């Protein structure tokens with residue numbers, strides 16, 4: 001059976017652990033590809049060009065917008081973030097499940113263009129844990145942390161647009177849940193119509209022998 005790749009949006013509050021979950025999915029299973037976004041935000045220590053993001057100036061990013069290079073893009077706390085089209089298309093065609101780790105406005109645009117996108121939202125067990133994680137990672141200034149928490153509170157209002165909520169309490173459990181949700185999605189009847197038609201034809205031909 002030839003599986004078609006699924007487009008998976010993984011959103012969640014900044015600090016909820018999306019990045020760690022995606023890293024684990026990529027290292028534990030072969031079926032996934034991560035879409036590397038372009039951004040105008042400055043690299044954090046250890047973030048490599050082309051791995052974490054394609055780091056762009058505002059001018060470069062706006063040129064890409066004008067050229068229609070993005071499936072979607074959004075502004076998030078004073079920076080642009082966008083999903084380049086080409087790689088996503090290639091990976092889906094190769095049968096991989098492509099993960100877009102993006103915020104909520106971009107997620108909505110993806111869902112409009114590709115209605116069968118699987119939409120997952122990751123949260124921390126509670127708001128206090130979120131604040132602790134954001135502060136603890138020590139990569140953002142207090143002002144940016146405050147803006148990100150405000151943004152998280154706005155994003156919480158949009159969770160109903162997603163298909164599944166995953167609480168990131170224990171990482172292993174959370175990764176297993178996300179993988180299981182994606183595997184279940186592959187079993188959806190509407191994603192297997194060609195296979196089903198083929199099977200129905202074979203069954204009929206058995207009966208007429």
Ligand code: 5GP
Pocket residue numbers: 011012013014037038041072073074076081082083084101102103104105106107
């Ligand atoms: P960070 O600066 O923490 O890496 O990312 C900030 C937010 O931007 C996160 O919620 C992340 O998921 C989101 N993000 C990253 N890449 C993209 C993208 O290509 N498009 C959109 N819409 N959001 C993105």
